[in-house]
Each structure stands twice: as structure tokens, then as C-alpha cells.
Amino acid sequence: MPHVVTDQCDHCRYTECVAVCPVECFHADEQRLYIDPIVCIDCGACVPVCPVKAVVDVFDLPVDARSSIALNAELSKVLPLIKQKQSPLETAEARRLALGF
Amino acid sequence: MTQKPNTVLGACPHDCPDTCSIVATIDKGRVISVQGNPDHPFTAGRLCVKVNHYEERVHSPDRVLYPLRRVGPKGEARFERISWDEALRTIGARWKALISEHGPQVIQPYSYLGTQGTINGLNVGDPFFNKMGAAISERTFCDSGACTGYIMTLGPTPAMDPESFVHSRCILLWASNPMSTNVHMWPFIAEAQKRGAKVIVIDPVRTRSAQAADVHLALRPGTDSALALGMIHVIIRDGLVDQDYVEKYTVGFDALAKRAKEYAPERVAEITGLTVAQIEQLSHDYAKAQPSAIRIGVAIERNGNGGQAVRALSSLPALVGAFRKPGGGILQLPLWAFPIRWDKLMRPEWIKPGTPVRNQWKIGQDLLATDDKGPIIRSLFVYNANPMVVAAEQGLIRKGLMREDLFTVVSEHFITDTARFADIVLPATTQAEQLDLMFSWGHLYITMNQPWIAPLGEAVPNTELFRRLAREMGMDDPQFSLTDDELAQQSYDWSAPALQGITYESLKVKGWARLNLPDAAHYAPHAEGGFPTPSGKVEFEASMAAGGNFVLGVFRQGSEEFQDGSPVDSLPSWTPPKHDQHRPLTLISPKSHAFLNSGYGNMDRQLSHAGNQQVSMHPDDAARRGIMHGQNVSVTSSTGSFHALADITTDVAPGVVQSAMGYWGSGMADGAGVNSANPARYGDLGRSPAFSDTRVEIAPVA
Numbered sequence: 187m188p189h190v191v192t193d194q195c196d197h198c199r200y201t202e203c204v205a206v207c208p209v210e211c212f213h214a215d216e217q218r219l220y221i222d223p224i225v226c227i228d229c230g231a232c233v234p235v236c237p238v239k240a241v242v243d244v245f246d247l248p249v250d251a252r253s254s255i256a257l258n259a260e261l262s263k264v265l266p267l268i269k270q271k272q273s274p275l276e277t278a279e280a281r282r283l284a285l286g287f
Numbered sequence: 288m289t290q291k292p293n294t295v296l297g298a299c300p301h302d303c304p305d306t307c308s309i310v311a312t313i314d315k316g317r318v319i320s321v322q323g324n325p326d327h328p329f330t331a332g333r334l335c336v337k338v339n340h341y342e343e344r345v346h347s348p349d350r351v352l353y354p355l356r357r358v359g360p361k362g363e364a365r366f367e368r369i370s371w372d373e374a375l376r377t378i379g380a381r382w383k384a385l386i387s388e389h390g391p392q393v394i395q396p397y398s399y400l401g402t403q404g405t406i407n408g409l410n411v412g413d414p415f416f417n418k419m420g421a422a423i424s425e426r427t428f429c430d431s432g433a434c435t436g437y438i439m440t441l442g443p444t445p446a447m448d449p450e451s452f453v454h455s456r457c458i459l460l461w462a463s464n465p466m467s468t469n470v471h472m473w474p475f476i477a478e479a480q481k482r483g484a485k486v487i488v489i490d491p492v493r494t495r496s497a498q499a500a501d502v503h504l505a506l507r508p509g510t511d512s513a514l515a516l517g518m519i520h521v522i523i524r525d526g527l528v529d530q531d532y533v534e535k536y537t538v539g540f541d542a543l544a545k546r547a548k549e550y551a552p553e554r555v556a557e558i559t560g561l562t563v564a565q566i567e568q569l570s571h572d573y574a575k576a577q578p579s580a581i582r583i584g585v586a587i588e589r590n591g592n593g594g595q596a597v598r599a600l601s602s603l604p605a606l607v608g609a610f611r612k613p614g615g616g617i618l619q620l621p622l623w624a625f626p627i628r629w630d631k632l633m634r635p636e637w638i639k640p641g642t643p644v645r646n647q648w649k650i651g652q653d654l655l656a657t658d659d660k661g662p663i664i665r666s667l668f669v670y671n672a673n674p675m676v677v678a679a680e681q682g683l684i685r686k687g688l689m690r691e692d693l694f695t696v697v698s699e700h701f702i703t704d705t706a707r708f709a710d711i712v713l714p715a716t717t718q719a720e721q722l723d724l725m726f727s728w729g730h731l732y733i734t735m736n737q738p739w740i741a742p743l744g745e746a747v748p749n750t751e752l753f754r755r756l757a758r759e760m761g762m763d764d765p766q767f768s769l770t771d772d773e774l775a776q777q778s779y780d781w782s783a784p785a786l787q788g789i790t791y792e793s794l795k796v797k798g799w800a801r802l803n804l805p806d807a808a809h810y811a812p813h814a815e816g817g818f819p820t821p822s823g824k825v826e827f828e829a830s831m832a833a834g835g836n837f838v839l840g841v842f843r844q845g846s847e848e849f850q851d852g853s854p855v856d857s858l859p860s861w862t863p864p865k866h867d868q869h870r871p872l873t874l875i876s877p878k879s880h881a882f883l884n885s886g887y888g889n890m891d892r893q894l895s896h897a898g899n900q901q902v903s904m905h906p907d908d909a910a911r912r913g914i915m916h917g918q919n920v921s922v923t924s925s926t927g928s929f930h931a932l933a934d935i936t937t938d939v940a941p942g943v944v945q946s947a948m949g950y951w952g953s954g955m956a957d958g959a960g961v962n963s964a965n966p967a968r969y970g971d972l973g974r975s976p977a978f979s980d981t982r983v984e985i986a987p988v989a
Contacts, residue, residue: 188896206332208331208333208470208471208473208477209466209473209477209499210477224498225495225498227466227467227470227495227880228335228336228880228881228896229333229334229335229336229470230333230334230335230336230339231323231332231333233339234322243339243892245891245892245895245896
């Protein structure tokens with residue numbers, strides 16, 4: 187039961203998490219990130235650094251967001267690994283403000 | 288006046304090599320959250336799956352916050368609240384009566400590293416029990432066997448800085464899974480890998496670290512010393528020895544070479560299950576890529592050949608000259624760099640000659656043992672430990688704790704599987720509520736933990752627990768009036784070179800400091816020998832072996848009597864394990880990724896990460912027994928059995944099964960954990976446990 191990236195990452199993709207991850211478990215598509223649950227060691231380093239609080243310990247995941255678990259597991263298998271911090275998406279700031287952060 | 292949330296610099300209390308610097312956020316006397324200190328070079332802003340929500344442990348509704356007295360049958364965990372005065376009077380009266388009737392040796396302390404703080408940890412009760420004359424507790428839970436083997440070979444030296452691994456060209460992670468049990472070291476290994484180092488994991492199981500390594504060599508459990516001797520064979524045979532280093536800084540090369548001659552790769556392949564090509568490649572990779580580094584995990588000692596494996600592995604870096612440069616050598620316990628005043632912590636001068644020594648692995652047997660005067664243990668005092676989960680022979684321990692005549696006192700955070708049997712339970716503080724100064728056995732930083740909040744309820748630190756007990760027992764030595772600040776200050780030799788530039792006061796401000804040693808890019812303490820052994824050199828042939836098998840004083844309250852003393856081969860060796868034709872599988876029981884020994888085995892968050900108690904087995908072994916993935920199975924040894932869910936995976940080799948230690952039996956259907964099946968058998972050196980060397984059979988539960 188690892189950590190997951192939730193829908194909050196959509197249109198943001200700040201990748202602050204990638205910079206602090208000690209094991210390279212983040213994968214990405216054009217819009218957001220996903221955690222490989224096999225590689226994640228649950229160290230939690232990424233949780234406080236995400237500007238939109240998109241990384242969540244599965245233990246804390248609300249029932250209506252539990253679809254994130256399968257989504258992260260499936261998409262991290264097929265999407266490319268992100269090893270270094272990248273620039274946020276152009277929509278990131280607007281999205282962050284909309285989310286209230 | 289309302290107070291805003293503020294932050295406090297703390298230190299993780301757990302028995303783990305990483306000893307993190309913690310930033311805790313406090314609001315109105317409550318811990319709100321904890322984070323890894325981003326300024327600390329080793330912690331680097333991260334904690335781990337165990338400690339990320341330490342506030343949940345501190346403020347758990349299940350905390351024991353007041354002294355309790357048993358009101359139901361033993362084991363049922365029915366208690367009522369009593370006052371501290373009454374608890375102390377009850378304990379004092381029972382102990383004084385036992386001492387006058389039977390002598391103090393029928394009182395047995397039992398503890399380990401529930402907290403590993405210098406003043407509240409390993410030795411906090413030693414002055415009290417040494418003064419009393421109680422039986423000595425020999426605590427060989429962790430790395431005692433490796434310490435004996437390592438010290439016989441290299442002496443008590445840190446030998447390497449873990450941060451210098453970034454400079455290594457070849458890294459052997461041997462019986463070590465840093466991704467789960469040394470997580471803050473992984474980035475240094477990963478950085479070396481990025482710079483081109485080959486990372487090789489040697490482990491019977493395809494661990495998380497093995498998955499990230501360049502090479503995984505899945506040897507059979509208990510064959511590590513044979514593999515290391517095979518490497519020595521190949522290194523000598525193929526002319527890869529650093530002759531100059533060996534001549535100047537080692538003793539016993541000819542004898543070692545003669546021994547290693549018996550371990551040709553063909554024979555080692557048969558013993559270990561690896562191929563000749565793998566053994567030769569490993570030897571060449573290790574010898575040629577200088578500097579090369581070996582990280583041994585605590586698991587190395589947990590079989591009948593573990594101590595001698597450490598002897599062989601500690602010999603390897605000298606053989607190839609790896610000690611010459613930063614990033615070369617072997618990392619066992621950098622604890623040896625800390626100038627700790629063990630004498631002040633233990634007060635061994637108070638031990639009366641003839642005081643018996645009882646090893647903690649044998650607690651089940653000892654609780655049931657009698658001599659001509661009756662039971663040898665009539666009162667058990669447990670703190671910093673949960674033997675019902677972490678010690679072998681769980682069935683015997685349960686039977687012993689059920690004894691009506693046994694007076695059991697447990698100081699704890701929770702009603703653990705052990706505390707369920709207590710007559711009196713005392714409330715202990717968490718790290719949030721106590722002062723301590725932390726050494727580390729995984730890096731070179733000293734860390735201070737100042738109390739984050741006031742003690743909850745009537746909980747007390749272990750230091751205060753023993754001050755109160757000493758008063759009750761009428762001990763008036765000034766030792767028992769020392770404040771926590773005084774205890775912490777006298778626990779270190781501040782005049783030692785390693786602490787120059789560091790003061791107690793400066794630690795109060797900054798929270799941590801690197802020991803006064805060269806930085807990781809320059810730290811190579813044995814570039815030109817200088818080993819703290821009797822000869823001053825690496826002892827391939829160990830002169831200390833002549834004294835027989837021993838446990839370091841620090842693990843036995845400073846006692847020098849009643850050492851094991853059994854003969855020790857002065858050269859690294861391998862002895863074939865005993866097979867059991869009715870139980871062909873070898874069970875290994877490593878630490879869980881989500882628990883810290885038994886710590887957190889009762890916490891919902893960590894349980895959600897750990898899942899149910901599983902036993903991992905190879906598909907061939909499962910098919911032969913008609914076992915399906917996820918099926919409930921019984922795992923049975925000659926000692927006992929437990930139930931687990933079958934996890935069918937090629938991560939373990941055929942013949943090997945794995946089940947993690949740390950689950951609480953009280954939370955499981957049959958009340959038994961993996962230590963029901965583990966015998967209380969010693970490894971070859973330092974009375975290490977041999978609990979990764981258990982023969983079992985597995986069957987579906989009907």
C-alpha cells in the first residue's frame with residue numbers, strides 16, 4: 187500500500203516530488219505524474235513538497251479517490267520514468283490558485 | 288494567550304542505522320506532524336514509512352498513560368489504574384521479599400532498544416540492576432555476532448563513512464536491504480551507481496534493493512562465509528591481491544590463503560547455488576574496481592556461519608587494498624566513532640562476582656527453568672522490549688509468562704503482547720516527551736532530542752523510572768539523583784578528538800553535529816593501516832580467537848564473567864548446515880518494511896502498508912504442496928508453527944521461504960507469529976540469533 191499521486195496533479199505537474207524522491211518512482215504523461223507502487227518505499231519525502239498536496243499516503247485516501255490506486259499502478263507501468271525536476275505546466279499556477287493553495 | 292504552532296528539533300529514537308534529525312511541529316502541547324530535517328546531510332528531509340506519522344504514536348488512544356495493575360487472568364490484558372506510589376510500593380515490596388528469601392539473582396531485567404537514546408536506551412537500567420545484584424541480561428539481539436567477528440578482524444573502528452559510498456566503484460550490499468532498513472543510505476548508493484559503480488546485492492531474497500541493483504546473487508541462506516572464502520580463493524588464484532597492503536598492514540595471510548584453497552569456485556558453487564562464472568565475476572568486479580565497498584546488514588549474522596562470514600568479509604577489503612581510498616572498505620557499525628562512556632552508562636564495577644548471566648534469546652527456556660531452589664527467575668522486569676514478538680520460541684515465552692508465581696513488570700507505550708501478561712504496567716514516554724542524545728550506528732552525526740512536549744498523563748522517561756525504583760529500593764548512590772542533563776553530559780568523552788568543536792550547548796541550539804572527522808571525500812582511516820586490533824593490523828588469523836567465543840561487554844551490562852567461551856576457528860570458516868529431511872524448506876524472517884522490530888505492529892497506518900502476515904515461497908515449492916497464492920498456510924518447524932498467507936513469488940529461490948517478523952500475535956487468528964517457529968539457537972559468534980536458519984515445512988490450512 188504505497189503513496190499515490192491524485193488528480194490534483196492534473197494540469198500542474200510541478201515535479202517537486204521528483205527532486206526529493208530517493209528511489210525514482212515517478213512516471214509522467216503530458217498532464218500529470220503517477221507513482222510506481224512497486225518502487226515507492228513510502229518514505230513520504232514528496233508529500234510536504236508538493237505545492238498542491240497531490241501526493242497522498244493511500245492510508246489517508248478518501249474512499250471516493252481510491253481509483254487513484256489502480257490508476258497509478260497501471261499507468262506507471264507504461265509511461266516514461268521522470269528522473270529530474272522539470273518546469274511546471276503553463277497551466278500550473280492557475281490550477282494551483284483554483285485548488286486554493 | 289494563544290500560542291502559534293512552533294517547531295522543535297528532535298531525533299528519531301529507533302533502533303535503525305539512520306538516526307534521523309526530525310523537525311516536529313507542535314501546537315498547544317500536541318505533536319501535529321513530523322518531517323525529516325532538510326538541513327541534515329544524511330536525513331535530507333525524509334523520514335520513513337515507520338516514523339512519518341510519529342504523532343499518531345505519541346497521541347494514540349491506545350497509549351498507556353498511567354500505572355496499571357492486572358485484574359484478570361494473565362494474558363487477558365485486563366487492568367485497572369493505580370497511582371505511581373502504589374505501583375512502586377507493590378514492586379518494592381515484592382522485590383524486597385524475593386531478595387531476602389532467594390537473593391537478587393531471581394530478578395531478571397529484560398530490555399533492548401525500544402529507544403536507542405544514549406540515556407534512555409540500551410544501558411539505562413544497568414546501574415540499578417548491577418547495584419541490586421540482579422541476574423545480568425545478555426542482550427545479543429542485534430549485531431553482537433557481527434561485532435565479535437568484526438572486532439576480531441579489524442577492531443572497533445568505523446572504517447568507513449557511509450557518505451563516502453558515492454566514491455565507490457563497486458558496492459556489495461551483503462545481507463543488506465537499505466531500501467527497507469537503511470533508507471537514507473540508498474541515495475549515496477544510487478549516486479555511486481549513476482557515476483558508474485556496479486551495485487551487487489547478495490541476498491537469498493530478491494529484495495527491493497536487489498531489484499534496483501545491477502546484479503543480484505541469490506545465494507542459499509547460511510552460505511555467505513563460503514562465498515566470501517570463494518572470493519578470497521579467486522582473488523589469490525588470479526593475482527588480484529594488493530601485496531603491498533597485505534604485507535604492511537595484515538597478519539595471517541598464508542594461513543588464510545591455505546584455508547581459502549579449500550574453497551574453489553566449483554565447490555562454492557555447489558554450496559551456494561550460484562554458478563562458477565558468477566563467483567569469478569563477483570571476485571573480479573570486487574577486486575579490480577577500486578575503491579570497492581561492502582555494506583553488511585545486520586542479517587548477515589543470523590545463521591550458523593554468520594560470525595565467520597563477517598570475519599571473511601572484513602578480510603576482503605584488506606586483501607584488495609580497498610581501505611586505501613575514501614569509498615573503499617567495509618561498513619559495519621560506525622558507532623565505533625562515538626566516544627561513549629559506557630562505564631558511566633553501565634556502572635559495571637557494581638557487579639558482584641558470580642552474578643549469573645542469562646541470554647535474552649533463551650528467555651522462554653529460562654522462565655521455565657528450575658534449580659534445586661525452584662524457578663531460577665521469579666520476577667521479570669521488561670522495558671524497551673517486547674519479547675513475545677521479537678524473541679524466539681514464542682510458545683515457551685507465553686508458557687513462562689503465564690506462571691502464576693512470576694511477578695512481571697512491563698514499562699511500555701502500549702499493551703504489547705508482552706504487557707498483556709504483566710502484573711504491573713508502567714507508562715513510558717515516547718521520544719516526543721523526553722531528553723536524549725543519540726549516537727548512530729549508520730552515520731557519523733551526533734543528534735540531540737530535546738523534549739517536544741510535556742510528558743502525557745503520568746508517563747516517565749526510563750531515566751526517571753529508574754530514579755524512582757532506586758528510591759523505592761533504598762539506593763542512595765548519587766548515580767540515582769543525576770538529572771537527565773547530567774546523565775547526557777557524562778555519557779560522552781567531550782575531550783575526545785571526535786567531539787572537538789562540539790559542545791552539549793551547541794547541540795541544544797543546532798540539534799546535530801558531524802563528528803570531528805575528515806569529510807566523506809577524504810575519510811579513509813585505514814589508508815595506512817592503524818587498526819585497533821591486538822596486532823594493530825588486520826587479523827586474517829585472529830589472535831582473539833584463542834580466548835574463545837565472547838559477547839562484547841556493552842551487550843551484557845559490562846559483565847566479564849560467564850562468557851560463552853566455546854572454541855572459535857581463528858580463520859574464516861564455513862560449516863554445512865544441518866538438514867531436516869521432514870522439513871526441507873529454510874525459513875528466513877527479516878525485518879518488515881513497515882515495522883521497526885515489533886514497533887508499529889499495532890498501528891493501523893503501518894499495518895495498512897505491511898498487509899497481512901505472509902510467507903513468500905517459490906512457485907515450484909508451492910505447486911508441490913498444492914498451495915495457491917493467497918491461501919492460508921501453516922508453517923511448522925521442530926519448535927512450533929504459525930499461520931500466514933502464501934505469497935507465491937520467484938523473489939525467493941526454491942527451498943527458501945520468507946516471512947517478516949514484527950506482527951503482533953494478539954492481532955492474529957492463532958495468536959502466533961513467525962517467532963513461534965524460530966528456535967532460540969545461537970549463531971557461531973557472539974551469541975547471535977540463528978533465526979534465518981530454521982527448517983520448516985508448509986501445508987495448506989484445512
